[in-house]
Every structure is written in structure tokens, then in C-alpha cells.
Amino acid sequence: MIPPLKKGGTLPQHDWPGIETERLILRRWRASDIAANTAMLSDPGTARFIAADGKPVVTELAGWRNAAVMTGHWALHGFGMFAVEEKASGRYVGRVGPWSPPGWPDFEVGWGIAKEFRGKGYALEAAVASIDWVFATFETDYMVHCIEAENAPSQSVARRLGAKLEGEIDLFGRLAGLWVTRRATWKGKN
Numbered sequence: 391m392i393p394p395l396k397k398g399g400t401l402p403q404h405d406w407p408g409i410e411t412e413r414l415i416l417r418r419w420r421a422s423d424i425a426a427n428t429a430m431l432s433d434p435g436t437a438r439f440i441a442a443d444g445k446p447v448v449t450e451l452a453g454w455r456n457a458a459v460m461t462g463h464w465a466l467h468g469f470g471m472f473a474v475e476e477k478a479s480g481r482y483v484g485r486v487g488p489w490s491p492p493g494w495p496d497f498e499v500g501w502g503i504a505k506e507f508r509g510k511g512y513a514l515e516a517a518v519a520s521i522d523w524v525f526a527t528f529e530t531d532y533m534v535h536c537i538e539a540e541n542a543p544s545q546s547v548a549r550r551l552g553a554k555l556e557g558e559i560d561l562f563g564r565l566a567g568l569w570v571t572r573r574a575t576w577k578g579k580n
Contacts, residue, residue, distance in 0.1 A: 401467075416472035424457040433504075439544065444564065484513075488520065537567050
């Protein structure tokens with residue numbers, strides 16, 4: 391379920407410049423992100439945790455469909471996972487941000503970083519900016535992060551965000567931990 395906007399809150403428009411962090415730009419999707427997103431999802435280790443069926447995306451059409459889902463969330467709801475761009479190079483790093491399609495367990499801030507950009511703290515940096523944005527934009531006291539038990543790197547990001555594991559859920563046939571970040575304990579920039 392998507393929480394209501396805060397009083398006076400607005401969602402990004404098409405010309406929105408995005409959110410800037412020290413090293414990243416979190417922004418709406420562009421057609422130029424499709425190939426890089428497809429390449430990220432072609433890695434079996436990445437696809438295992440963030441592709442809908444857990445399988446690598448190996449065709450141009452499947453990659454286009456995945457990006458269409460990401461941009462469709464923006465078109466239908468006015469927000470969605472941000473395309474994350476490295477400021478220094480202008481390269482696509484991954485996708486991070488709010489996500490709440492039909493049938494999803496709850497309002498989530500999720501992350502997926504391309505293999506070549508891992509280990510640089512980009513998931514944490516982008517997640518902090520995303521959570522700050524969500525708490526500044528929506529009337530919600532919490533958000534979730536759905537993370538499978540085998541995904542130790544994402545669990546580490548969740549812990550560093552201050553999220554707590556509050557249960558397990560069946561995420562479309564796969565068991566996932568339900569990590570929760572609460573406004574009351576959030577220590578981001580907000």
C-alpha cells in the first residue's frame with residue numbers, strides 16, 4: 391500500500407533533477423539506462439535476488455521489459471525506484487528507492503547495485519538518500535526491505551541503515567526476511 395503524501399508534499403515531475411548525494415545522482419529513468427540495467431540483471435548473483443523469477447535477464451527484450459516495469463511504476467504512481475548514476479563517470483550504478491507494486495508485502499525501499507560498483511558504499515549512500523526522501527514526502531512511520539536469508543550483503547546494508555529484522559514473508563514463492571526502518575529511530579539526514 392502506498393502511504394499518502396505529506397501535507398503540501400509533491401512528487402517529482404518529468405524535469406526533476408533528482409537527488410544528489412556526495413557521489414551519486416538518484417533520478418527518474420531514461421532510455422539510456424535500459425542496456426546497463428539489463429547488463430546488471432544478466433549477472434546470476436544479482437538476478438538471484440532482484441529479478442522477478444530469480445533468473446538472469448539474458449535477452450534485450452527481457453531487459454527492456456524489466457526497465458518498463460521500473461518506469462511504469464513512475465508513470466502510474468509518480469515515484470519509483472530511482473536510476474542511480476555515478477556523478478564522476480555518469481555511469482548507471484543500479485536502482486534504489488521506493489517500490490510498492492500490487493501484491494507487494496508493504497511499502498519498500500529496496501536496492502540493487504551492479505556488480506562492478508559493489509563494495510564502494512553506493513547501496514548505503516543511495517538508500518539513505520531514498521529513505522530521507524520517503525520520510526520527507528510520505529505520511530509513513532516505516533518502510534520495509536525484503537531480503538532473502540542468503541543475501542548477506544543486503545542484510546549488512548539494512549543493519550547499517552538501522553533496520554531491524556521483524557519477521558519472514560513468502561515473497562512470491564521465496565522466503566525473505568522483512569526488515570523494517572522506522573521513522574522514530576531513523577538517523578539519516580532527515
